[in-house]
Amino acid sequence: MTTTSAPAKPRFSLVSILATPTVGPFIALVLASILFASQSDRFLSASNFSLIVQQVMVVGTLAIGQTLVILTAGIDLSNGMIMAFSQILMAKVFMDNAVPAPLAILLGFIAAMAFGAANGLLVTRLKLPPFIVTLGMFNIAFALTRIYTTTTIRMTDSPWHVFFGRTFTVGGDGGTKFTYGSVLMVLLFFIAWFVLRETAIGRRVYAIGDNPEATRLAGINTQRLLVGVYMVAGLFYGIAGLLLISRTGVADPQAGQNANLESITAVVLGGTSLFGGRGNILGTLLGALIVGIFRNGLTLMGVDSIYQWLITGVLVILAVAVDQVTQRRAK
Template sequence: MAVIEATLPRRILTTPTAGPLAALVIACAFFSLNSPQFLTGGNFSLIIQQVMVVGTLAIGQTLIILTGGIDLSNGAIMAFGGIVMAKLALSMTPLLAIAAGLAVCALFGLVNGTLATRISLPPFIVTLGMLNVVFALTHIYSQDQTVTGLPDELTFLGQTFQLGGTRVTYGSVLTIALFLLFAYLLGQTAWGRHVYALGNSPEVARLTGIRTSRLTVGVYTLAGLVYGIAALLLVSRTGVGDPQAGQTDNLDSITAVVLGGTSLFGGRGLVMGTLIGALIVGVFRNGLQLMGVPSIYQTLITGILVILAVTVDQLSRRRTR
């Protein structure tokens, strides 16, 4: 019994989310002391609204990074999916337009995964090339025009409801539900264990009977579908289809994953840590804005946090070798 009591605090402190959660709590405490507006229900609802798109993108990014890969094209895929949904919704049933946008995003994920496995191209190169391809397709298809006048079905998730005196968007609820879903899939299913095994050692995973190529393609395809959901959230929040959207969201999603304690080398991390990472970014930007700090310093601090997070991960890996 004494051994269990002694090891329990150690297990809590060594979980990948312990550090990010502590950083989030400290940041909230700091900004609440420096701004009376920070510690309010309305402000926290605003923070979640601000991070729900990048947070959803980061779910797909987490899946890919857990396998040892990376996706630089997710922001561009999201933007293209949003344009497809917006343009088609003006000429067909909105639900079919949404389905088409989700399918297109999943298709791009399928192509990324197939190129990374069948041709054995590095994920960094594959997704970097796909970033440029999808970016160009977005501007060609949209003709550089913002799509407006969207039907209610596409903007529903941007609407709010009352919760304890605070206005909360339906999109925020969907984002949290997605995090809970993927936390379950990664932590409680054989598929999730296979994803971690693939990230730890592809060769060992293959020798244990895991069809690594098929699993990798499936992960990239599923991530693409998640990017499509992020596209719907983006359109719902802005009320338009914007061809300029998502240009830095790929890096923001990687930032959320890294700050959440997921290793860039694969095989270690939790999707709920990614939620914490996204909230850290949102809290810092919101808190600094309330304090009147220029946006350039917000970017500076975010960059420092990323470097620190990767440094901690690298040092941790060295100690476990």
């Protein structure tokens, strides 16, 4: 009769606090911000913050899909190329085939989801490792994009395609400008957070990455769920494609070639385990912001951009090391 619902007594050791997902990244974010603020007056300005969010909105949206896949103990190397194909498609059918803009954008989303479905089906039906499947899909989507077109398409004449690049002002005249795309990205993060945390599907996504066999034995159709996850991830990549057009004003067939690693960086920095089943999608938002803030801060300090790569690399290895150590302690 000692069953209680009182929360377990927390252990306040340094390791357990650092090991809590999103606490480590949050501390890194605060420390970096203090450093950059001491080095540059512009860093803490609202307009600079708006700029950072704009700079991370594409990778951030890609990273939502990436987080979903990684939570299932998968990985998606194809996301940047799926995004590239999707944006080229939504631009080209509009320009060349006179498809109405909203429909063209929808086609882009559908194509991205189809790539996701292909990834999911190969992973579940043929039991191929996600790493290999999505590496293959990376090449396929890249090739298809380049076969389709090699020229950059200017899209500024289509209000639908560049809507999310438009800004609104917060704080009256002379206030800070934010893009609608930034708002959309944050909104998408909160929707994903809600679904993962509050719905059965969300909890099952965690369960499948945690112990796929137990999830299957609990009567859950794990194959269908996995295909669904890859498809929804595809939808996020399609939305990222639209945001990319909005931000740059063009659809570029060369886009997104490093986006897979950048999105994985955001996910890992955000404290989501590469082993699946653990993590928090809001950590990914934090992770994307960390990368953005480091890039931005170092630029403001006048540091050569090659050092940004150096620091991002160190941060990723650090984040994975913390994950490994905590996993070992858990076992």
